[in-house]
Amino acid sequence: MKKRIAAAGAAIVVVLVIAAFAAMRMMAPPDDLDLARSKTSENGLYVVTLAPEAEPVQRSKLHVWIATVQRPDGSPVEDAAIAIDGGMPQHGHGLPTAPQAGGYLGDGRYRIEGLRFNMSGWWELKLTIGSAAGKDAVVFNVVL
Amino acid sequence: MSAVLKMSFKVLAVGISLFLAGCSGEQLSDEEKQLIGQFRLSELQPLPADPTNKYADQSGPAAFGATLFFEQRLSRDGNVACSTCHISDRQFQDDRPFGKGVGETKRRTMPLAGVAYSPWFFWDGRRDSLWAQALGPLEDQNEHAGTRTAYAQLIAREFKDRYENIFGPLPDLSAVPASAGPFGAEAERAAWMAMSDDQRAAVDLVFANMGKAIAAFERTLVHKPTRFDRFADALAAGRQPEKDAALSEDEILGLRLFVGKARCSTCHTGPRFTDDHFHNTGVPQADGKPLDLGRETAVAQVLADPFNCAGRFRDGDESACGELRFMVKEGPELKRAFKTPSLRGAASRPPYMHAGQFKSLVEVVEHYAAAPQSPDGHSELVRLKLSEREKTALVAFLKTLAQ
Numbered sequence: 102m103k104k105r106i107a108a109a110g111a112a113i114v115v116v117l118v119i120a121a122f123a124a125m126r127m128m129a130p131p132d133d134l135d136l137a138r139s140k141t142s143e144n145g146l147y148v149v150t151l152a153p154e155a156e157p158v159q160r161s162k163l164h165v166w167i168a169t170v171q172r173p174d175g176s177p178v179e180d181a182a183i184a185i186d187g188g189m190p191q192h193g194h195g196l197p198t199a200p201q202a203g204g205y206l207g208d209g210r211y212r213i214e215g216l217r218f219n220m221s222g223w224w225e226l227k228l229t230i231g232s233a234a235g236k237d238a239v240v241f242n243v244v245l
Numbered sequence: 246m247s248a249v250l251k252m253s254f255k256v257l258a259v260g261i262s263l264f265l266a267g268c269s270g271e272q273l274s275d276e277e278k279q280l281i282g283q284f285r286l287s288e289l290q291p292l293p294a295d296p297t298n299k300y301a302d303q304s305g306p307a308a309f310g311a312t313l314f315f316e317q318r319l320s321r322d323g324n325v326a327c328s329t330c331h332i333s334d335r336q337f338q339d340d341r342p343f344g345k346g347v348g349e350t351k352r353r354t355m356p357l358a359g360v361a362y363s364p365w366f367f368w369d370g371r372r373d374s375l376w377a378q379a380l381g382p383l384e385d386q387n388e389h390a391g392t393r394t395a396y397a398q399l400i401a402r403e404f405k406d407r408y409e410n411i412f413g414p415l416p417d418l419s420a421v422p423a424s425a426g427p428f429g430a431e432a433e434r435a436a437w438m439a440m441s442d443d444q445r446a447a448v449d450l451v452f453a454n455m456g457k458a459i460a461a462f463e464r465t466l467v468h469k470p471t472r473f474d475r476f477a478d479a480l481a482a483g484r485q486p487e488k489d490a491a492l493s494e495d496e497i498l499g500l501r502l503f504v505g506k507a508r509c510s511t512c513h514t515g516p517r518f519t520d521d522h523f524h525n526t527g528v529p530q531a532d533g534k535p536l537d538l539g540r541e542t543a544v545a546q547v548l549a550d551p552f553n554c555a556g557r558f559r560d561g562d563e564s565a566c567g568e569l570r571f572m573v574k575e576g577p578e579l580k581r582a583f584k585t586p587s588l589r590g591a592a593s594r595p596p597y598m599h600a601g602q603f604k605s606l607v608e609v610v611e612h613y614a615a616a617p618q619s620p621d622g623h624s625e626l627v628r629l630k631l632s633e634r635e636k637t638a639l640v641a642f643l644k645t646l647a648q
Binding site: 160163197199217221222 | 522524567573576
């Protein structure tokens with residue numbers, strides 16, 4: 102009887118310890134996060150590649166990213182209007198800045214200006230793309 | 246108490262002490278050590294240049310700025326200098342919930358060490374450069390309460406040589422009213438409007454240069470290493486922390502909580518312990534003050550400021566204006582959002598929050614654990630389950646940033 106209660110006590114402690122460590126790790130990005138930098142948009146209208154102009158991406162500094170927009174057949178999209186949104190899904194807040202698509206660089210490449218990440222962790226960047234081919238969106242994950 | 250119960254308590258006690266031992270410095274994982282290393286002051290990047298202020302890193306303007314910073318005649322009643330609230334031997338703050346100049350402000354005076362690193366200034370970021378920030382209190386009716394022409398006249402009367410050595414010839418101010426400005430009393434505002442465009446521009450230039458000199462001085466104010474830095478530097482170098490660098494078990498537990506379960510480092514991040522951004526953390530409304538919406542109100546103010554980065558008093562080109570250009574101008578997260586303050590030195594400068602709502606770090610930790618609803622807008626906090634020991638440990642850790 103004594104042993105059984107002692108064992109139960111020990112089991113409770115083990116559970117508490119595991120829960121405490123799990124809570125500490127709670128805000129780590131999901132292990133299976135898709136970090137691909139090239140993706141097909143949600144409705145399949147575009148293949149979009151998103152990459153920072155300079156690596157590594159430094160926290161708390163404004164930086165430029167390049168979005169390359171192609172049709173699934175590989176042809177560049179020359180007339181895309183791109184809107185950028187995003188945030189930190191685990192913290193429930195948006196981007197600290199309001200980035201904009203800047204100049205068109207040719208070959209379906211567009212400058213995305215004014216991005217800044219003020220925290221380490223998992224960020225989502227959502228690009229909404231409109232062109233003669235239609236409107237579609239794609240979400241990229243970035244971990245800092 | 247039965248023997249059985251005693252036995253199970255013993256097991257529980259052993260289990261708890263094992264868990265707590267796991268929270269001591271002996272057991273810091275490599276991942277935790279790497280994380281902790283990022284907060285060291287030795288990891289702080291050099292101060293970024295401010296191309297909008299070509300005097301920013303020159304010693305002459307900084308010395309002139311120091312003179313202006315401590316100059317009480319830069320006020321309506323001759324008794325208020327920047328240093329009245331930014332007290333030099335009190336971390337450049339005043340230990341009060343509200344600043345006290347000619348009148349009383351609605352917010353807590355911010356400390357100034359490392360201030361120049363931030364892209365936004367004041368609790369709500371209503372200015373986008375340190376030199377533009379320095380001009381705000383000079384014209385605030387509760388702070389210095391003076392006027393733009395009165396300041397320009399004072400510079401011409403008392404500091405002509407020093408000013409001209411740095412900025413070139415002063416304009417002719419003989420026909421400019423003794424006291425006129427856009428934020429003065431009714432007659433002073435009318436006098437300002439009655440001035441010619443050229444006169445106003447000439448006075449504005451002198452005023453902007455005053456801000457640039459004060460900013461050059463403030464850029465020299467830096468954080469000093471603390472016990473935490475000595476601990477973390479030793480950790481990073483693979484040395485055993487010695488003497489005051491050896492943090493206690495409680496302090497290390499607090500540090501682990503800070504970067505882990507208590508989620509403090511979500512916003513209080515990097516060597517300055519701030520993300521330089523604005524957050525609604527549900528702090529209560531200040532007693533006896535109007536509802537303060539923080540960043541939401543500041544967006545229009547910084548856009549309207551003639552001394553902002555888009556204005557004509559900026560040095561350099563507009564490539565330095567990214568923060569203003571890409572500023573978030575609307576959205577629910579702006580409501581009652583205030584800037585994350587640095588935690589360096591915080592333990593020795595109560596009261597806390599943007600209006601001194603909390604008298605002690607114990608109250609601060611209780612607030613973050615309880616995560617109450619915001620008086621307006623949505624708080625970003627999530628309720629934390631912290632034991633009394635964990636709360637004490639967090640406070641103990643915060644004190645290592647002020648010793």
